[in-house]
Amino acid sequence: MTTDGQTPDPEKEKRKIKSVKKMKEIMTNYYIEAKTAEQTGKKVAWITSGGPVEPLIVMDIIPVYPENHGAMIGASKMGVGLCEKSEQMGYSRDLCSYARADIACAPVNGGPIGGLPRPDMLVCCNNICGTVLKWYEVQARYFNVPLFILDTPFCHTEFSDEARKYVRKQVDEYIQFLEMVCRKKCDFDRMAEVGKLSVRGQRLWQEVLDTAAHKPAPLSAFDAFFHLALIVTLRGTQTVIDYYTGLLEEMKERIASGISAVPNEKYRLLWDNLPVWYKTKWLSEKFAAHDACLVADTYTSAWCGSLKYIDENDFLGTMAEGYSRIYLNIGVDEMAETVIEMVDKYDADGVVMHSNRSCKPYSFGQYDIQRIVQEKRKIPTLIIEADMVDERSFSESQIETRIDAFMEVLKAR
Amino acid sequence: MITLGIDVGSITAKAALVKDGKLLSTAVIVTGYNSKNAGDAVFEKILSGSGVNRSEIEGIVATGYGRNSISFAGKSITEITCHAAGAHFLNPAVRSVIDIGGQDSKAIVMDEAGKVKDFAMNDKCAAGTGRFLEVMARALEVDINDFGSMSLKADNPAKISSLCTVFAESEVISLIAKGEKRKNIIAGIHESIGSRVAAMAGRLGLTSPVMMTGGVAKNIGVVKALEGKTGKSIEVSEMAQLTGAIGAALIAMTL
Numbered sequence: 001m002t003t004d005g006q007t008p009d010p011e012k013e014k015r016k017i018k019s020v021k022k023m024k025e026i027m028t029n030y031y032i033e034a035k036t037a038e039q040t041g042k043k044v045a046w047i048t049s050g051g052p053v054e055p056l057i058v059m060d061i062i063p064v065y066p067e068n069h070g071a072m073i074g075a076s077k078m079g080v081g082l083c084e085k086s087e088q089m090g091y092s093r094d095l096c097s098y099a100r101a102d103i104a105c106a107p108v109n110g111g112p113i114g115g116l117p118r119p120d121m122l123v124c125c126n127n128i129c130g131t132v133l134k135w136y137e138v139q140a141r142y143f144n145v146p147l148f149i150l151d152t153p154f155c156h157t158e159f160s161d162e163a164r165k166y167v168r169k170q171v172d173e174y175i176q177f178l179e180m181v182c183r184k185k186c187d188f189d190r191m192a193e194v195g196k197l198s199v200r201g202q203r204l205w206q207e208v209l210d211t212a213a214h215k216p217a218p219l220s221a222f223d224a225f226f227h228l229a230l231i232v233t234l235r236g237t238q239t240v241i242d243y244y245t246g247l248l249e250e251m252k253e254r255i256a257s258g259i260s261a262v263p264n265e266k267y268r269l270l271w272d273n274l275p276v277w278y279k280t281k282w283l284s285e286k287f288a289a290h291d292a293c294l295v296a297d298t299y300t301s302a303w304c305g306s307l308k309y310i311d312e313n314d315f316l317g318t319m320a321e322g323y324s325r326i327y328l329n330i331g332v333d334e335m336a337e338t339v340i341e342m343v344d345k346y347d348a349d350g351v352v353m354h355s356n357r358s359c360k361p362y363s364f365g366q367y368d369i370q371r372i373v374q375e376k377r378k379i380p381t382l383i384i385e386a387d388m389v390d391e392r393s394f395s396e397s398q399i400e401t402r403i404d405a406f407m408e409v410l411k412a413r
Numbered sequence: 414m415i416t417l418g419i420d421v422g423s424i425t426a427k428a429a430l431v432k433d434g435k436l437l438s439t440a441v442i443v444t445g446y447n448s449k450n451a452g453d454a455v456f457e458k459i460l461s462g463s464g465v466n467r468s469e470i471e472g473i474v475a476t477g478y479g480r481n482s483i484s485f486a487g488k489s490i491t492e493i494t495c496h497a498a499g500a501h502f503l504n505p506a507v508r509s510v511i512d513i514g515g516q517d518s519k520a521i522v523m524d525e526a527g528k529v530k531d532f533a534m535n536d537k538c539a540a541g542t543g544r545f546l547e548v549m550a551r552a553l554e555v556d557i558n559d560f561g562s563m564s565l566k567a568d569n570p571a572k573i574s575s576l577c578t579v580f581a582e583s584e585v586i587s588l589i590a591k592g593e594k595r596k597n598i599i600a601g602i603h604e605s606i607g608s609r610v611a612a613m614a615g616r617l618g619l620t621s622p623v624m625m626t627g628g629v630a631k632n633i634g635v636v637k638a639l640e641g642k643t644g645k646s647i648e649v650s651e652m653a654q655l656t657g658a659i660g661a662a663l664i665a666m667t668l
Contacts, residue, residue, distance in 0.1 A: 380531065397478055401491050401492065405534075408490065408494045412494075
C-alpha cells in the first residue's frame, strides 16, 4: 500500500488497465468536437442511449448522449445538486435522475463539462423506457429544435411481422427526417458501411466482455462500466473498432500473464441494472475486500445483446428488430433467461441486483427475475436499493450490511 | 473457552459472554451518538457484572450497525448471520427468524445447523422498524414499554395507512386530535408494522418454527400483529434483544 501518497503501489499498478488512457483521450476529443460543432459547422443530435445512432454517423451528425452525460454527472457526484435544481423547477423527485440532471443542466450549463452542446435536433427511441418521450419533448421545447420519435413496440414474447413493418417504416421516416434537417441526401452505400462497422464494434465489445469468463477475470463489471462509453456513443465508427481491438488484446495479455481484476478472486458475481455511478469505487472495493469480482452485468452487455437479430449485410433491413429486442424491451421471462445464460456463461456464484429508483423498466421485474434465477440455478441473489445518480437514495451503512451478509451466506455455502 | 459478542445497534448496545457453549452473562446499554464509546461501555459493563477478567476472553466478534467501529473485536460479522446463530442457540428447531431492530427489519431462513440460507431486509425507509415505534411513542406520550400491553386492550384498532414514518406520525397526530383512544392507535401502529414486515417475510417464504428476535420482540402487540399477518405462530425468547450478541459470541468460538 502507498503510505506517502507518492510511490504507486506496484501491485495496484499492475492491475490497472493500460487502455484507459487512450479511452480518456478519445472521449475528451469526442466532447471537444461536439462542443465546438457550432464553430465547425457540424450538426449535433441528442439521442437516447438505445437509439439507432448509425444514420447520424452516415449523415455526419455528431451524436450526443444525455444519458452518458448523466453518468458523468453521477460519477463526478454532481447529481444531487442538479436533481435538486430540477425539483425547484417543478419536476418530481420520482422522475429518473438522468432526466432530472439533464433538464436542470440545460439552462445553467452545469455538470462536469459545463453542459452539453446545444442540439440541432433530438432523436428519441423508447426501446429503453417511456420517460425519454416526455424528457425529450421538454428539451425539444426548451431548445426549440425538431424531435424525432422512434417507437419500438414492447416485445412481450415475440417480434411480430406487424411490429417489424411498423418499426422498419419508421427507420425510413427517421432517415427522411435527418435529410430534411441536414438538407442533404442520405448516402445508402455509406449506410451499409456504417452498419457493418456497428456490427463489428458490437461483436468486439462482446468479445471484450467474454474475456471475463476466464478465471480469474481480467476485467470486472466496474471496468466494463467505464469502457462501455465508446460502444454507446461512437457505435458505427472505426474508432470503436480500433479501440476495442486494442482493449481485447490487452485482456488476452492479462489472461496470459495471470493479471486479474480482483487480486484473490474467489467469488464470481453477476450485476444487474445500471451502475451506482457515484459509488463505483466504494462498491468495487467492498466486493474486492470479500475476494469477489463482479465478472459480468446485464447493463454493459445490452449494447451487444441483440446482435443475433442483425444481419450485417442488411443492416437497414434488420436494425428494426435489433433495436426493438434489446434487454429492456422484452418480457420478464426472457430477461430472466438472459440472466441465467449469463450466470452459466460466466460461472457466477451469485447475482447482485441494483433496484434502481430511477429506472423503472429495469427494476420492475427484478423480484420475479430473482425468484426464477434462484429456482433454476440455486444461487444466492441480493437486491440493493439505490439510484444511479441521486445520492440521496443511497444509504451506505444499510447497503454495507446487506453486501456483508450476502457474502457471509456465499462463503458459508 | 470464554468468548464475547458485542452487538452495537442504532438504539441499544448489547453484550453476551459465552463459556464453553453456555451463556455466562449479558449486558444492555443505550448506544447514544458514538457507537465506539457504546462498544467500550457495554464491554466494561459486562466485565464488571460477570466478574470475568478481560484476559480470560479468547475471542470477540462485533455485530450490528456499529460493528466496524469496535476496535477490540477480532472480527465483525453482520447481524443476519449472528441472529441466525443466536436463534439456533436459543432453540435449535427454529428455521426462520424475524428481527426488528432499531433501523432495520429482517427475515432470515436458516438450515438445521443455524446457517443462513437466505434473507430479506427492509428498504431504506424507517417504517417497520424500532425507530418507527419510538417516534410513535413520543407522539402519543406513552412509554414504549407499555405499547404491548396497551395494544392488547384495543377494541377497534385504528387504520394507519401511510408507508412513511413521517406521514404515519402525522396520521397518528390527526387520530389523537380526533379523540381516538391511545390503545386503538397503538394497535393500529402494530398492525401497520406487521403488514410491512409480513410482506417482506412473505417474499422470502418463512419456514416454521419462526422466532422473533431483536428489541421489538419484547412488544407483544407487534408479535401478535405479525402472527396475524403471516399466519404463523411466532415464538419469542426472553433473550430476544440479546440474540445478535449471543450469536456473535458463539461465532467467536469457531474462529
